[in-house]
Amino acid sequence: MADWRTDPLVRGIALLDLRPRRVLAAVAAGAATLGSALALAALSAWLITRAWQMPPVLDLSVAVVAVRALGISRGVFRYIERLTTHDTALHGTTAARANIYRRLADGNPAATMGLRRGDLLARTGSDVDTLGDVVVRAIVPIAVAILMAIAAVGILVLISPAAAVVLAAALAVSGIVAPVLAARAAREAEQRAAAARARYSEAAVTALDHATELLVAGRLGDARDRAATAEDEAVRSADRAAIPNGFASAATPLAIGASVLGSLLIGMELYGSGTMSPMALGILVLLPLSAFEATSALPDAAIALGRGRIAARRILAILDEAADVGPGGDCDWAGGGSLTARELRCGRPGGRATAPVDLDLAPGTRIAVVGASGAGKTTLLMTLAGILEPVAGSVRADGLELSRIRADDLRRHIGFFAEDAHLFDTSVLENLRVARGDVDERQARAALVAVGLGEWLAGLPDGLDTSLDGGARALSGGQRRRLLLARALLSPANVLLLDEPTEHLDAGAGANLLRRLLSRDGLSGDTPLVGADRTVVVVTHQLPEDIGVDQVIHVHGAAVENPLPNSAAASSFSDTRGRRWSEVEGHTDT
Template identity: 65%
Template sequence: MSDPLVRALRLLELSPRRVLYAVAAGVATLGSALALAALSAWLITRAWQMPPVLDLTVAVVAVRALGISRGVFRYLERLATHDAALRGTVSARAAIYRRLSEGDPAASAGLRRGDLLARTGGDVDALGDVVVRALIPIAVAVVLALTAVGGLALISPAAALLLAVALAVSGVAAPVLSARAARMAEADGALASARFSETAVLALDHAAELRVAGRLAETVRRAGDWERREIRATDRAAVPSAFAAAATPLAIGASVLGALLIGIVAYGPDGGAPGEMTPMSLAILVLLPLAAFEATGALPAAAVALTRARIASGRIMALLDRAGDAPAAGGVPVTPPVHLRATALRSGWPGGIPTDALDLDLPPGSRVAVVGPSGAGKTTLLMTLAGLLAPVSGAVTVNSVPAAELDQAQLRAAVGFFAEDAHLFETSLLENLRVARGDVGEAEATATLESVGLGPWVAELPDGLHTVLAAGGRSLSGGQRRRLLLARALLSPARVLLLDEPTEHLDAAEGAALLHGLLDRDSELVAPDRTVVVVTHQLPSDTVADAVLRVEAINRLPVR
């Protein structure tokens, strides 16, 4: 298998033209600095000789031009570099989301939300940093180092050799030490960081439930423990990092001092004579190395970025490899209508207490309500029916075909799980509905929103369906959020709708009306050939559901 970093970098879909443009701008930036140092050294020493002022005019203008061009090229280099990196991270995230959606959902469902957030957030950012902090700086440093050594060799081969050794210390030894420090920090701190994120998200998302269960203080304490472990890992990596930071200044001092001594010896008693070391050459010999190290000074940070990206890419590719391990299609296409069956099914999170075994027969058009106390396993039952969690035991079949033999595209076209905490994006209302089906038109979206009771609210929005939810789901009330998620579910192509608490945060009358619409076969809210399974704590007493399933066993999510 190829290097995970190389595989992950392909996700960035970097444009060679953009990368070359960024490298060229970087070379021009530091090339201007290198030429400015050499020309300034020549100008200062030549002016000391008090020649006719016209002899210095071209050099003076060139110094001004190089000073200006350095800033201009630096701006262009940053613009090009960040453009390439940001486009790459967008492409990488889109590819990851696409692979996760097309692959095995259990690959991500088995991860805590904090860990999944770290892999799709911070890890992708680390991958993008490779462009800004590693690939382009390394290419620029190589070109500039060769140019500086070659230019100095024209004056003094010995000084050029010394500069080459010093640049190797700054550009190779220092990055190696930095990479070692980064590996120590990441290897020891990555697990702690991920566990801290998981525990913190758990505490933030479920503070009320944890407080009721008497586990909130323990969860907060565990988050603090993981944070302290991460800090200790960073401290342990400080020693090699300090040596890496000292390597470049030491190399610069040795190079400049060595070049000065070599220049003094070469200057000799006959300095300035034809064929000998001139004052201008001596000044260039001393000042040129100072500018040459500007390119290698960024390489320790580049090594750190590469190390972090390598570790991050391993986590990203592990996630995608899990998502890509979905079994091949069983050769039996899933087409409407869909008949879903569960036989001796026990569901639960890994490490948790599974539900009791149950048999469930859902022919097309079934209407079933699932009730039970909080934590009994109602949501995990729906996730297992949808293929998001593997059954603890038993089997799920779709039109007599084992769900495990269907590819994920087939399974999602048949069965859709719609979580109560599904994400709402910071984009337009219409685009949030198109998450379920990309071809949803405005008329269909408006009709669906009206059917779930959001018609008056949409009519009051400044831009209607095109109003941007400025803060995503946080810009809506609890009831509006649930209605919008329900509309998304109704617009999905799934023939079996597994709905988790769709009427939570609604008042009793409105919630009962929606549940009647979802569970009544004669209702126009859901097509009669679509199956609906609803988890609810607010089941009306006069329910018209075909069956009411009560889940009694307690299923606890393991605390890790």
């Protein structure tokens, strides 16, 4: 028998960090709401039948006041139930996102490498919201329905055990059979809907984030069409998932009718035999109408559980992969040493691998990686950072395999900064503190000025405290790259692996920034951006001819050209700084 603790939904709900006190408060408010309705139905039935007997008005005064009080309390408790339930769910989704981000940050970085950005956003966004819906639409309604069913059947037992059995059977149909049928019928359709929503998120994010590039390439219309098609498919899938819910919802009215009719027949027989009073008969007939109010929400609760299980499975897929950090990872590394690669071949899972490359990154080394888009430049950086496992060969830091170094030490001393790194919808200062949490305003301002954003910063209404509304959409492409570069400069890493830091800048500004980034001594008159003791590896499409680096690696398709300086085919020449360069078949290297 499978352990219930391994169920994806149970594990997913655990991410919400639900506090029992909050959940119990929501259940209590819901029970009070439907309890008021149940008591109102019973008291109204008694009041109607008792008034038919025309007793003195004073005999009815307490019941009249109680009916009014129950009618008012039902609305009050409903409002309290909504507040407590949604408060619990919102706190839960906030905690879930914090838990997911923490696990992804502390886990295997390769866990999210195979996901497109839109799919990742769907898993951390809408899927987490779906888990929160489980609290509002499933956990609390199911608990309340159980309490109300027990209360309603218990009241009828006191009046007529036979009618109580009929009510219990009808409640079972409405509260168990109908939800099970709805969940089973909707499961397959909902799986298609989740996949369709993920495709829509992926297509929409691609169209929004790369609108400028797509417009220039004449592909923006195609991207929008793909997003619209994916949205239509998501809507159709959601509609298909709603059809079984409609059939299941029809079971509740049928169960209500059967229960009322059964209670009426039993009550008439007892009344005819003189063993039941008119007031008891009225309660017997009208009470089931309120009892089914709780179970009518259970088909939707079952579907919410199914959706939550699918969402939890998608979230846990990346969390489990992030938790799989592989063997080793128990060695300390102080950083500041050398990083070496021998016969290193790089590649993403299921993709092509690069040709072998050897690297010696002593402290202060400056290396440029150039090549066409998709050639494998970024993959090389990610392998050097320990994010991707080498396809072949090895990467060592001071003689230690990267896989043996503690994750915290590795990320503290080797920093990979992606070209599409995320900018958050928060202040400029907090966006810079992503790299190092103790960055103060003086350091942040100096870094922004160094990368050429001084004038931009001076024009902001609140300076460093200005919020970047919409994140990256608040900046131009060039401003975004400069801000990401400033974030990299502020990081504590000894080895900086920078992916396209000057993309979207004009040729002159980009070349000047690269010179300062790769310069150690500032002999050209430009102030170096990085200290001479820190290692810098830069991926770029356009490397200025007059720039001085220790090594240039040319990546072409699935091959890495890393010619040796002493090759017989090489013709040597010197640059203005006295470094020796080699030219092999049109490609330069040290």
